[in-house]
Amino acid sequence: MxxxxxxxxxxxxxxxxAKALETGSQNIPANFEVYDRSGEKPGNNLSRMKRIGLLLTSLGSLVSVSSLALDLKDKVSSIMVGIGTVLFLIGIVLYIKG
Known part of the structure; x- marks a missing residue:
């Protein structure tokens, strides 16, 4: 060689x-019961509504903070802060409800 x-x-x-190690591996049936048929991982226990709530909350915070940080005109800034606040509140409601 x-x-x-x-x-x-x-x-x-x-x-x-390498071949000897491959043949020695075993599949334990108890591990297959952890996964359900939906294909989600066992550690992922957030519902869809909670995930959407977290997304809206973070987007609302981002819109509000960025509009204040960019120092936009008064009307535009207040509209953006209002939209961000509404998204934030809707996200909190969805998270709590989910």
Missing amino acids: NVFTKSIRKIMGWCPN
Whole structure:
């Protein structure tokens, strides 16, 4: 075997016992029960309404803070802060309701 092939195998993590390790792995049936049929991961317990609420809350905060930070004209700034506040409140209501 030449040096080039050896170096590629070393970089790729080739091991002469790789097949022995693959055959030794087992699937435990208890692990399959953790996943439900919807395909969601077990740690993801937020409902869809709560996720939408968090999204609207963060968007409302972003709109309000950015309109104040950009120092827009008085009417535009007040409209943007109003829209941001409404989005923020709707997001909180959806999060609490969900």
